[in-house]
Amino acid sequence: MSRLFSWEGFLFACLVVIFTFNAIAAPDFLGVSNQINLFQLSIEKIILALVMTFVIINAEIDLSVGSMMGLSACTFGYLYQMGLPAPLVILICLFIGIAGGLFNGWFIARLGLPSLVVTLATLIGFRGLARVMLEDRGIGSFPDWFAALGQKGLIGPVPFALIAFVVLFILLYILLERSGFGRKTYVIGSNRDVADFAGIDTARHKIIIFTMSGVAAAFAGLLYAARVGAVRGDVASGFELDVITIVLLGGVSIFGGKGSLVGTLLAILIVLNLRNGMALLSITGHIQTGVIGLLLIASVVIPRIKLSTPRSFKPEVAA
Amino acid sequence: MGLLSRLSPAALRILALLAVLAIVILFFASQIEGYLNGRLFNRISSSVAIMALIATGQTLVILTRNIDLSVGSVVGFTAFATGSIITNHPELNPLLLLLYAALVGTSFGIINGLLVAYARVPSIIVTLATMALFRSFLVEYSNAKSITSDSLPTWLTDFPNLPVFSIGTLEFRAGFTASLVVVLLVHLCLTRLRPARALFAVGSNPEAADMAGIDAKRVVFAAFALSGLMAGLAGFMFLARFGNITVVAGLGFELKSVASSVVGGVNIFGGSGSVIGAFLGAILVDLLETSLVRWAVVSEFWREAVLGALILLAVATDTILSRRLAKLRAKKSKETTK
Numbered sequence: 001m002s003r004l005f006s007w008e009g010f011l012f013a014c015l016v017v018i019f020t021f022n023a024i025a026a027p028d029f030l031g032v033s034n035q036i037n038l039f040q041l042s043i044e045k046i047i048l049a050l051v052m053t054f055v056i057i058n059a060e061i062d063l064s065v066g067s068m069m070g071l072s073a074c075t076f077g078y079l080y081q082m083g084l085p086a087p088l089v090i091l092i093c094l095f096i097g098i099a100g101g102l103f104n105g106w107f108i109a110r111l112g113l114p115s116l117v118v119t120l121a122t123l124i125g126f127r128g129l130a131r132v133m134l135e136d137r138g139i140g141s142f143p144d145w146f147a148a149l150g151q152k153g154l155i156g157p158v159p160f161a162l163i164a165f166v167v168l169f170i171l172l173y174i175l176l177e178r179s180g181f182g183r184k185t186y187v188i189g190s191n192r193d194v195a196d197f198a199g200i201d202t203a204r205h206k207i208i209i210f211t212m213s214g215v216a217a218a219f220a221g222l223l224y225a226a227r228v229g230a231v232r233g234d235v236a237s238g239f240e241l242d243v244i245t246i247v248l249l250g251g252v253s254i255f256g257g258k259g260s261l262v263g264t265l266l267a268i269l270i271v272l273n274l275r276n277g278m279a280l281l282s283i284t285g286h287i288q289t290g291v292i293g294l295l296l297i298a299s300v301v302i303p304r305i306k307l308s309t310p311r312s313f314k315p316e317v318a319a
Numbered sequence: 320m321g322l323l324s325r326l327s328p329a330a331l332r333i334l335a336l337l338a339v340l341a342i343v344i345l346f347f348a349s350q351i352e353g354y355l356n357g358r359l360f361n362r363i364s365s366s367v368a369i370m371a372l373i374a375t376g377q378t379l380v381i382l383t384r385n386i387d388l389s390v391g392s393v394v395g396f397t398a399f400a401t402g403s404i405i406t407n408h409p410e411l412n413p414l415l416l417l418l419y420a421a422l423v424g425t426s427f428g429i430i431n432g433l434l435v436a437y438a439r440v441p442s443i444i445v446t447l448a449t450m451a452l453f454r455s456f457l458v459e460y461s462n463a464k465s466i467t468s469d470s471l472p473t474w475l476t477d478f479p480n481l482p483v484f485s486i487g488t489l490e491f492r493a494g495f496t497a498s499l500v501v502v503l504l505v506h507l508c509l510t511r512l513r514p515a516r517a518l519f520a521v522g523s524n525p526e527a528a529d530m531a532g533i534d535a536k537r538v539v540f541a542a543f544a545l546s547g548l549m550a551g552l553a554g555f556m557f558l559a560r561f562g563n564i565t566v567v568a569g570l571g572f573e574l575k576s577v578a579s580s581v582v583g584g585v586n587i588f589g590g591s592g593s594v595i596g597a598f599l600g601a602i603l604v605d606l607l608e609t610s611l612v613r614w615a616v617v618s619e620f621w622r623e624a625v626l627g628a629l630i631l632l633a634v635a636t637d638t639i640l641s642r643r644l645a646k647l648r649a650k651k652s653k654e655t656t657k
Contacts, residue, residue, distance in 0.1 A: 065575075107631065114587050116386075117634050119573060125627020131620040170539075241388075242448060254441045286566065290455025293448035298604075300440045 007251035010161040018270060019165060022078065022277045030275070036157055038272050043161040043227070044069060045239055046218035046268045049246040050165075050172050051216040053264045054209050055115075056247055057176075059189040059256025060108065062210065063119040065217040066127035066239035068100050072221030074130040077139035077231040086143050093218050100126060101214020105207030115210075125239065131233040139229035150226025161223045168216075173261050185209070190257025246271055249299050270295075329643060332448050332584035336599040340606065347610040354613070357488040363605050364495035365479060365488055367598075369394075369556045370605065371498045371574055374579040374597040375505050376428075376549030379542045381517045381580055384589030385435060385442035386526070387543065390550040390576055392453035393427045394569030398655055399457055399553025402564050404465035409472050416475075417555055424551015425544055427453055432543030436536040442543075450573060468562020478562045494556055501552070502598045509594060518542060523590030578626070582633045603629075 022029045048065050055062045072093040081091045084139030100122065154160045176182035188195040189203050193297070195202050225231050251260025252305045271292060278288045327335070348354045373390050380387040401420045427449070466478055479494030491499075509514045518594055520528040521538045529535055553572075558564060558642045577587075583600025585592025604626060611622040 107635065111635060111638070113631075113634055113638055117581055117587050118631065120577060120581070121627045121634070122632035123574065123627070124578070125628065128621065129625025130626055132618065132624055135618065135620050206463060241450070245447060245451075248444055250449075254443055254633075284458070286458040287455045289451040290458075293451035293455075296448040297434060297440060300444055301434075301438050312657050 008260070008263050008266060009269060009300075011250070011263065015266060015273065017269050018277055022273055022280065025277065027208065027281050030297065031282075032157060034276075036159070038276055039165070039309045040159060040227070042272060042275075043165060044224050044241050044270075045246070047161075047165055047168060047223070047262055048213075048216060048218050048239065048243045049212045049250075049268055050168055050261065052128070052243050052247045053250070053252055053259060053261055054172070054176065054185055055190045055213050056244075056252045056254065057256060057259050058206060058209050059192070060115040060206065060209070061244065061254075062104065062115065062213045063240045063244075064100070064104060064122040064126055065213060065220075065243060066236045067123045067130070068097060068214055068217035069221035069224060069236040069239060071100070071126045071130045071159035071235065072097055072218035073225040073235045074139075074233060076091050076222060076225050077142075078133040078144060086146055090222060093222055094215055097215040097221075099214070099289040102207065105210030106215065108210065109203035109206035120306055127233075130235070134231070134233045136233065138230055138232045141154045142225065142229060144227050146230050150223065150229070161227065164219075164223070169261065170264065172271025176190065176261055181205075181208075186257055188256075188295050199204065232271050242289075245296050247298050249292075251299070252286075328644060329591070332596055333593070333599065334340075336596060336603065338582065340599065340603055343603065343606055343610070347614065348526075351613050354610070357490055359609070360489045361492065363602065363609055364491065365560060366609075367601050367605050368479065368494040368498045369553050369560065370419055370551045370572070370579060370601040371502055371576065371598050372553040372556065373576040374583070374601045375502055375594045376546035376553075376590055376598040376642060377576040378580045378583075378585050378594050379505070379518060379549075380442070381548045381577075381585050381587060382589055383521045383538060383539050383542045384522045385542065386493070386577065386587075387431065387546045388443065388446040388447065388573045389427065389431060389449040389453055389544065390459065390553075391569040391572035392450050392552045393424055393547055393550035394572055395566070396453055396566075397423045397551045398425070398558040398561075398564045398568050399461055399466060399566075401555055402471065402558045403460075405468045405475060407471060408434070413474060417552075419547055420551045420555035420558075422551070424554060425548045427515060428544040428547015428550070428579070429470075429540075432540035432548065435543060436540040446573075451636070454566070457568075461566050465566070466558070466562070466564040470556070471562055475559050479556065494560065498552075498556065501549075502594055506594050519590055521589075539583050546637040574605070576601075578630050582630055584633075586639055 020098065028034055048069075050064060052065065075096055077087055077091050079092060080086055084092075102121055104118055107113050114277045149160045149289055152159065154163060154280070176185065184195070184200050187198070188200065188205055192202055221236065225234060246267045247259075247264055248254060249271070250263035250265070252263065274292065274295075275288050278291065283291075344355070373394065377387055377390060397420050400423050401416060402578070404419060404630070407414055431442075431449055434440050434449075445513045452648055476484035479492060481493035483491050483496045484492050485491060509518070516536045517528065520531065520533055521535045525535050528538075556570070557568060561568075580592065580597040581587060581597065582603055583596035585597055585600075607626060607629060608622050611617065611625060614620040633648045
């Protein structure tokens with residue numbers, strides 16, 4: 001019974017409403033191709049949201065993911081155009097993601113700088129490196145197999161990126177909910193000092209999480225390059241805010257220590273279906289984002305209101 | 320060391336920033352021919368005129384341990400709304416128009432303030448949401464039209480470039496002078512007025528401030544309202560300077576203003592910093608951007624990468640130095656009490 005009243009339960013109810021509306025408003029909505037298309041259009045953001053869940057549960061934030069995506073996508077274009085074989089370039093891009101994540105993690109965990117500031121700096125810096133490489137050019141015409149991987153179905157109509165998302169979700173779910181690493185992520189997020197006293201190497205843990213975030217962003221950048229088939233210096237700029245919105249909507253506490261991947265998954269489904277539904281009602285992009293913004297505020301305010309009535313959600317800890 | 324320990328950390332920060340500014344200017348002066356002239360000053364001062372106002376508002380919010388990510392959208396909306404009023408009523412009194420911009424900005428700030436202070440939603444969530452929400456208001460309000468400079472009265476478009484006074488070849492224009500006055504005014508209030516000191520109290524320790532009888536909610540609310548006001552004034556300035564306003568006006572200003580404040584030594588965890596610092600931070604950021612474009616050695620595309628490195632360097636140095644300083648002082652006070 002208590003499960004029904006949880007945040008995930010509420011999100012699920014929202015999802016059912018939106019889903020039903022969409023299905024009634026547009027008969028094609030339930031078609032396989034529309035459903036796949038729905039995911040495919042935001043596949044990079046939702047992959048980033050999975051890893052961002054770890055970052056925020058750990059009481060940190062990573063604003064640099066959009067820029068790392070851009071850096072990885074631009075590096076791919078730049079090196080491939082220079083004549084390097086694509087598989088090697090893919091490896092280099094993933095390595096850049098690891099390096100960028102380590103860089104963020106070192107400043108945050110070892111030097112003790114706030115992640116908001118460090119990743120704000122690398123948001124600007126990584127984007128800057130991407131621009132240094134491509135200046136104001138665009139690069140396209142990637143190898144056929146690379147484009148096919150991004151645009152065509154791999155197993156039946158299901159494209160590679162969507163399979164990667166599902167596999168990643170399962171792996172990360174096990175990591176967060178069923179492993180010591182996941183428990184540590186929650187403990188460090190709810191109280192870093194206590195975690196330190198308990199003998200957890202919190203700095204190392206944070207560095208690992210930022211490295212995960214960096215490599216996931218680099219991977220997402222490659223997916224973007226494959227899906228769109230061309231890259232420019234401004235690839236994925238502003239994605240970080242969309243990704244963070246999804247994670248917070250999923251009930252992950254901005255103060256760390258609380259949240260779940262199931263919540264994030266439900267928030268992903270809500271945002272995707274809501275955007276699709278609004279598009280059916282011919283509501284345009286900026287307004288869609290505005291509605292999701294409203295939903296985000298509501299997602300924090302509504303549980304607070306329920307607090308005043310007995311037998312409600314567990315109280316969220318305020319700052 | 321005697322002088323160093325006598326100066327307050329805040330004053331040290333300002334001095335360090337001035338030194339960095341001087342070094343940057345001297346460096347580029349040695350690299351670029353004809354760099355140091357009145358035109359450089361004009362270019363930087365007219366763009367800083369807008370960012371200084373936003374960074375001032377952002378600083379007030381950061382002082383209370385919060386953040387305002389919606390300022391860019393507020394600047395955009397205010398610029399558009401003000402432009403559309405003056406286009407439809409060209410005879411409107413300039414002061415009334417300025418008041419209108421201030422009111423629009425403040426109303427947005429009040430929405431943020433209510434949600435953060437009274438509904439107790441974390442500011443990063445509120446302003447992340449209102450950043451999108453206010454931008455969507457702008458899209459709705461603009462109805463796919465844009466404001467063009469030829470529909471604006473000449474007094475408005477001439478205003479930012481009106482010369483007020485000059486020191487040597489440095490010509491202080493009205494836009495820059497106005498925002499300089501605002502920054503100094505806010506600085507005076509922050510350092511001299513009792514209610515304004517509450518911003519620091521709430522930011523450095525909310526519980527202690529509460530016990531000292533400070534209404535923390537009201538203080539946070541006021542900080543957001545003022546940040547909205549500053550963004551509104553900046554929107555007015557944006558309209559006057561650029562004239563052509565579309566739905567993307569002010570995009571990205573939120574992160575740039577946070578960067579200016581942080582480079583200017585405002586502590587992101589609240590409780591310490593100054594608007595003069597944020598002002599100098601805004602100048603430094605702009606100076607680097609403008610100068611790198613003109614520096615022949617590297618491509619102009621390096622400017623963002625350098626800016627990112629600068630922010631990180633500024634914060635890392637600041638953190639390390641202030642830790643050292645705190646340790647040194649603790650040691651000293653231990654010795655004197657012995």
